Structures are given as C-alpha cells and as structure tokens.
Amino acid sequence: MENLTQENKNIRINIEDLNVYYGQKKALNAINMEIKENEITAFIGPSGCGKSTLLKCLNRMNDLVPDFNMSGKITLDGEDINKKYNINDLRKKVGMVFQKPNPFEMSIYDNIAFGPRVTGIKNKDELDKIVEESLKAASIWNDVKDNLKKSALALSGGQQQRLCIARAIAVKPEVLLMDEPTSALDPISTEAIERLCEELKEKYTIVIVTHNMQQAKRIADKTAFFYIGELVEFGETHDIFKNPKEKATHRYVKGKFG
C-alpha cells in the first residue's frame, strides 16, 4: 500500500546519461536517476566522489566553473534545464542552500527580501508578508522577529543557516538543493534543520548531500550512494542501509571506508 503511493509521486528531475568533466578530469560518469517530488533524496559517498558536482548540475551552478563540461540530459518536469529554461528562472525554481552559511552583509530583512526583490516585488506589505512567512517556514521567526533590521552576520551559525534556508524559500522554489547544510552546525541546530527538512518536503522536492549516515537514515526517503564519480546504488533509504545490493555500499554504510 505504502509502496503504491510512493510510486504515484511525480518525477520532478530526471538525469539521463550524465557525464561531467572539469577540464580533462571526469567527475561524474554515466549517471542515471530520477528524483521525485515531496521526497527527500540524500546523496552520500566518500569525499570527492561527485556529490556536490551532481547537485550543482541541477541548478546549473557549475556554469560558473570555467572548464566545466557536461554531456547527457537533465530535465525538470520534462524540460531540458540546459535548453528550455532561462538560467535565472531555473535557479528561482531550484533553490540552493550551501555548506557554509552565506548570509549577505545586510539586514536579516534585506537578506530574505533579496530574492523577491530580484523577481520584481516592490510592494512593502507584500515583502513584509514574504519575509515573515519564509522566516516562519524556516523556524527562525521567533529568534529574529524583533531584530529584522539587525545585520544577518550577527546571528549564530545555526541561525544563519536557517536564515539561508528562509532566503531560499522566499523565492518560492519547487526544488531545494542542500549541500551538507548541517556540517558546520551543532547537534541542536542540526536537529532543527532536519525537522525543518521533513516539514518542507510536504511542499518541496528536497535533495540533500550529507556525510552524516545517521542524518540520511533519519530524514531521507531515497538515498543515492556515489563512489568515484559513479552512482553505485540508489533506492529506498531503508534498503540502502539495511539490504544494500552492492558490496561497496555495504562497506560504506557500515563505516568501513570513506
């Protein structure tokens, strides 16, 4: 029964035969995968295996890298992201939260309002409303509601990361990419963000890169294990951790290497 509902979920992102090169170096080899909506998909694997590279392909952040090259096809709702979408529109749909919190050097309010302002929203009331909603959605509203004019840099690391999530949410994305969003945070902030992810998946499609096996186990519906540029295994999180098909996956999730 549960399996049935899972299968009914729509495929948001489809990756077909993706190869990625940085100059001569091949970073990803023949990746094929589907990412479904209202699910959390986790990317795990040892350092340098290409998790961030794949994540950054999904919102074309790799276009900033001068010698980046890819072949294959990535579609969002069936449309090729490299052809059909204007790059800025794509990034509005596919938001990103970085490993290191990167709030802008401006007030908390202006950080959140930045994205909506870029999309052309100028109305003060409307902006106020978006700022409040986004901060609430990222469960940081209570921490900052009296200090919206304060510099975002004065917040703690965990608060900054939640602010960055709020900032990403403020542009109303459909997919949210998170690259090790809790690796710089203490356990309490980490827990807050994990809870947040589980709430957010009701509305968004979430892809999260993590080095924390427990985190993947706790929050991810699907898990993908990468090893030296290859997608070794991809499936229900439960299966990846309990009954991995591949030996490498087994060794990795048991903490034997990586």
Added chain:
Amino acid sequence: MMLKIILNKENIARFIFLAAAYVAVACVILICVFLFTQGVPPIAKIGLGDFLFGEKWKPSQNLYGILPMTLASIYTTVGAIVIGAPIGILTATFLSYFCPQWLYKVLKPMVNLMAGIPSIVYGFFGMAVLVPFVSYTFGGNGKALLTASILLGVMILPTIISVSESAIRSAQKSYYEGAVALGASHEISVFKVILPAAKSGIISSVILGIGRAIGETMAVVMVAGNQAIIPTDITRGARTLTSNIVIEMAEATDLHRAALIGTAVVLFVLVLIINLLFSVIKTRRKHV
C-alpha cells in the same frame, strides 16, 4: 642564559617590528610638533578669525585671510571625487567581475602605470589638453577650478581603482554564489550584494583619494590659474592651500612665511577632520 632569552629569534623579530612601528609614529609626531610650533603662533598673531575667515590674502598689505584658498581646496577636492569616485569604483567593479582575462592583462598594468606617473607630467597633460578643452567649452582662459577638478579626478583614479578592486575581490565569493543561486543576474549579484559587502573598503579608497586630491600641488598649480580670490565660478581660476604655499614660499619672510606654515596647519587639520568624519561614518554603519 639571560642573553639567550633576550637574543632569541622571536624577541629580535619583535624588536624590529616594534622599532619600525615607532619610526612611523615618531614621524607623525615630529611633523605635528613642527607644524604646530611653527604654524600656530602666526595664526594667533593674525587672529584665528581673520586668518580662517579673512577673504583677502594680500601679504603686501599684511592681510592674511585664507578663506579663498580653503574654499578652493574643498571645491577642487569635491569636484575630483565627484568625477573620480564613480569612474574609479565602476572601473574596479569592471576589472574584478566583468573584464575578460586578456583585457585585464592590458588594463591592470595601465592602472598601475597611472599611479606611477609623476604629478608634473599630469600637470603638463592638464596644460596641453584640459586647459584648452575647458577654455573651448566654457570660455575664459581655461585655467580654472573645473580644470583642476578634472585633472585631480584623473589623478586619484589609480588609488580608488586599486583599493576598491582589492576590496571587491576580497568580498566573499560565497555571497556571489548565494545571489545567483536565488536567480539574480550577474549584474544584480555584483551591484546589490558584492559592492555593499565591499563598502567599507570602497569608502577607504575614496578617503585615500580625497587625501591625494587635497594634498596635490604641482599639477594643480599648473592648471588652476592660482588667483587668491574667493572662487565663485567653477570655470574661473582659483588657488588651493597647497598652491598658495608652493607659489609664495620661496620669497616669503617673517610673518608672511609663518602665515604660509599656518596654511599648512589648516591643510593638515582639514585632512584630519576628513579622516575622522569617515571613520565615524564607518563605525556607525557597522553598529546599526
């Protein structure tokens, strides 16, 4: 044993650093002492009010009012900043975020070269190009406040460009990535996120530019006309504080000479006030 402790490498290094720092401090103190012991008595003798706000500078009649020169210095400097700061900051932005690699390799050495050109050469450029240009465009003989402002605006460019550029480059790349990840265009990301983050460095570049402009002498003497009268029209000539000193110092004696040193005191205090003002603005901004 004692000697070993005193002579260990760390202590020697510390001593050298300390000595170097003290040399700089000592220079500033010596300059202050010289300026104030030599410059304050004549100001007192002339009368502070008559000196600062006197509108006539006529040493032959014992009139030593420097208001015309102070105003000329302020006007030319403001003019230089109005012209030089936007061009300089935009150039720095271009160099750090818009310039293709090959063009950067051409432009950057040129900017560095600009910084090394002696001011007398700028002066010649001003006389040969700017003076006729201003004369042609606005009438008059072309030696004017405006001419000096344009020339100073050009002269402060390398300072503003290089200091701003390093400020813009040191603004974290992660801000830029954060902005484009929200769907902001390259231009918006640079102007709305990177430049504000580089704000304090950019302000510093402008302060340095102001310092350079208000202190510049040779080039200004060559294009400003140097009339010691209250400037009322930017297309007319004017004499700055620095020009006043360099023009008259050679033949000045007694009170006249002392009054020129007093002029230097005013210049010094002016620069001090500007620096203070900006650091106040800067710290205030940070605390909001």
